[in-house]
Amino acid sequence: MLRRALVTALLALTISATLTAPTQAAAASPLDAVKTLLTARAKAEVASDRAAFADTIDPQAPAAFRDAQLKSFDGLTSLPVQSLSYDVRVDLIGDLTRAVSRSEYGGATVYLPQTIRALQFTLDADAPGLDDMWWTYVQRDGKWYVGGNDDVTDLGLEPTESMWDLAPVVTLQTPHVMLIVHPENRDRGQALAASAENALRTIAQRWTLPWPGRLVGFVPSSPDELATIIQATIDVKKFVAFISYAFDPESLRATVPRLYVQDTNLSRYGTAQQTETLVHEFVHAAGAAYTGPYTPAWAQEGLADWIATGLPKPEAPTPQLNDTPPRNDQFGAGSQTDIVRAYRDSKSLVAELAVLKGKAAPFDFFKAMGADIVRPGNSDYVVDKSLAVLGLTTGELIGALRRG
Structure with missing residues (x-):
């Protein structure tokens, strides 16, 4: 089981002290303007408005970054999203703008606070999953844009990459499970979804504490893709599946858990062993609220x-x-x-x-x-x-x- 977001937050708390020395005359914070930008971005994503989303990307950004942003938009808007929002804050880790080289943005004004995406799928429990985006914002002619996402990787703060950022995805849904897979893995995903339903029936007989009883899962195409998505610090080739969740920065309680399958290994097992493995992972999901x-x-x-x-x-x-x-x-x-x-x-x-x-x-x-x-x-x-x-x-x- 992974606690990626918690580890990120703790690391960020360590580095912020070296990057945010107070100044005598600090410039006015662009925090509110960036929040307005991200409200427009989230609205465009929920409405599948590609033109409005594109208008939030730095017009002078490299073509590779712009294309990647639009690819992410296309992937996310193909999924059943219940809600999406962004929070921008500097109270947890400080302002990381001093880590950004302004020359990379043509000398424009830049800003790098912590950006947290709250994404809830239709099958999620009554809470979103949280992801750190680490976007750099750039101001052009008085307007703010999303301009980059890799300016603090040297500090160990990797940009979040989801399956839909990397390649097209489809969803496979049963009454209690929604699996996100790449189209070429649809048949395998359907078999896994059936095993997941069997695992949940087993959980219902053995787990005695209340929990929502439903879950969103991801089935990457390779161990390397899985390692990228969960930002693994261990060798995922040794494992078969993971449950991942963050800890909410306000309540310190676990956010909605998500399943990640390392199917290169799991697919080698028989059906009974696969179901047992999923029972194990679903216990982690059920226990997240009590952890x-x-x-x-x-x-x-x-x-x-x-x-x-x-x-x-x-x-x-x-x-x-x-x-x-x-x-x-x-x-x-x-x-x-x-x-x-x-x-x-x-x-x-x-x-x-x-x-x-x-x-x-x-x-x-x-x-x-x-x-x-x-x-x-x-x-x-x-x-x-x-x-x-x-x-x-x-x-x-x-x-x-x-x-x-």
Whole structure:
């Protein structure tokens, strides 16, 4: 599971201090003018008004940028969008304009705040997904335009690229799932959508907490395309699927989760294994509303695997398990064997919790960890406090698993 937007926000908080030194006589902020520009852009996209959208692009922008913007417009307007808006703000990470070379824009006035796209598809739950766009705005003859999107890549702030930015897409929709695929993958997408519906029926029998029960998913054509879309910092070729969501900057709660399929791997499995994998991912989606910044990977992955495999009894721990649960990095780094062991030990810890305290205990533990978004301590502290509610310590849980 990925938290791309949260990582981006934390990085941005780090770099802003070096880019936004106060000045004695700061120029008037163009924030309101840029917000007006983006309101017009969003209105054009929702209305599929290509000419109005084109009017928001810098008329002096390179042809490649202009063409890419129009390609993105064509792709997005082919999809069933419920709502679309943009927010521009400098209160979270500051003004990044000093990172922009004005010479790249012919010496024109430029502006680079944080731009957040809020995009909700018709099948999404009652909230949008959030994406950082990192657009540079340029003023020409008193009018503001979108002029660039790669001026802060050297700072690690990559522009968001969606499937429809890269190639044409189509949608495949069932009662509870909407998959976005490239046209040449339509048949495979239909098979995946059927497996997803089967997975959701399984979730309904095993997941006990409220959640919307529907999801939008993406099926890129290759691992490289997937890595680009989710801005992966791990080797996606080792995995089969991901759930991705951001944390809302105001509430710090998870935004709407989205499914991303690494189908080069998933398609090698039989139908039953594919469905089990999707159950695992849908547990992450269902658990997003109950997840907090301190919820560790072992609790999330362990719960997902435990539910996906039918609420089994615990297995004996692997040689990799020491006096603490698997670390977050062990789920993305290391050999394939190491990653598999981290998942297995996590599932067994959750299963052991169910043996000791009842089948509801893993859900109570999970809810307790995410109940308070802002709290003192770190992830280990939150785990200890949440287990204490059930009358356990981390050491006692691991000890019970070792004793069998």
